[in-house]
Amino acid sequence: MPITVTIDGRTTSVEQGTTILRAAHDMGIVIPTLCHNDAVEPYAACRVCLVEASDGKGWAKMVTSCNYDVWDGLIVETKSEAVLEARRTVIDLILSAHPGAEPVQELAARYGITEPSYSGDPGDDCILCGLCVRVCDQVVGVSALGFSSRGPARKMVSPFLDPSPTCIGCGSCVYVCPTQCLHIADEGKKRVLYKQERKNVFKEFELLDCLSCGKDFLPKEQFDYVQKRFKLPKKIAQTCPTCGGPKV
Numbered sequence: 339m340p341i342t343v344t345i346d347g348r349t350t351s352v353e354q355g356t357t358i359l360r361a362a363h364d365m366g367i368v369i370p371t372l373c374h375n376d377a378v379e380p381y382a383a384c385r386v387c388l389v390e391a392s393d394g395k396g397w398a399k400m401v402t403s404c405n406y407d408v409w410d411g412l413i414v415e416t417k418s419e420a421v422l423e424a425r426r427t428v429i430d431l432i433l434s435a436h437p438g439a440e441p442v443q444e445l446a447a448r449y450g451i452t453e454p455s456y457s458g459d460p461g462d463d464c465i466l467c468g469l470c471v472r473v474c475d476q477v478v479g480v481s482a483l484g485f486s487s488r489g490p491a492r493k494m495v496s497p498f499l500d501p502s503p504t505c506i507g508c509g510s511c512v513y514v515c516p517t518q519c520l521h522i523a524d525e526g527k528k529r530v531l532y533k534q535e536r537k538n539v540f541k542e543f544e545l546l547d548c549l550s551c552g553k554d555f556l557p558k559e560q561f562d563y564v565q566k567r568f569k570l571p572k573k574i575a576q577t578c579p580t581c582g583g584p585k586v
């Protein structure tokens with residue numbers, strides 16, 4: 339049953355179960371995000387998507403819009419001074435912890451922050467958003483990544499810090515990483531998945547060549563996984579998307 343929500347003074351109807359972020363997006367209202375991707379379940383790790391929710395009768399709360407479902411009569415402010423100030427603080431904290439992450443620098447600049455306000459031990463560019471972990475688990479289906487430790491020692495890692503036996507080298511984690519700190523590089527007959535710097539290797543893969551054009555393109559692990567999961571014939575599973583296979 340459709341429900342009514344008012345965002346930045348405009349009222350709209352949405353289906354039950356719609357998040358504030360989705361409802362705002364469908365109205366053309368942009369809310370910044372770092373840990374959100376429609377392909378996976380929300381995790382609300384970055385807090386950048388904060389908005390103000392209220393019932394218009396005295397109840398009001400700052401909520402993360404990516405995982406907060408709208409309810410009938412909800413009133414949302416996405417650009418009030420309180421929201422902008424809360425978001426600025428969150429972005430400042432992320433920038434202070436990860437000063438080298440360019441996408442965070444760009445977001446901070448949009449909020450008038452050129453230098454981080456908090457000092458401390460700056461970490462690498464991984465903001466612990468968990469997008470790589472979720473996409474590997476929920477989309478690829480192999481759960482090759484996870485988190486270790488808590489607090490400041492928390493890190494995104496492969497299980498037991500060893501090359502994950504389930505990682506197939508597909509690169510989906512690289513694609514979704516909002517700070518581009520995961521990398522995949524094809525080096526001759528080898529594919530390397532690494533974090534931040536080339537020396538931090540997660541796993542190396544031997545590449546199979548395309549049966550049609552001969553280009554090295556596909557980790558053996560990915561070939562085995564795709565063939566098994568989608569029951570594809572070898573000549574299709576091992577044909578690269580660039581050449582498109584034999585012409586008939």
Ligand code: SF4
Nearest residue numbers: 474505506508509511
């Ligand atoms: S490259 Fe490995 S870790 Fe990354 S999404 Fe694919 S299977 Fe998961």
Ligand code: SF4
Nearest residue numbers: 464465467468470515
């Ligand atoms: S490596 Fe990238 S996607 Fe994974 S948790 Fe860190 S910032 Fe997020």
Ligand code: FES
Nearest residue numbers: 382384385387404
């Ligand atoms: S996008 Fe909502 S908390 Fe990160």
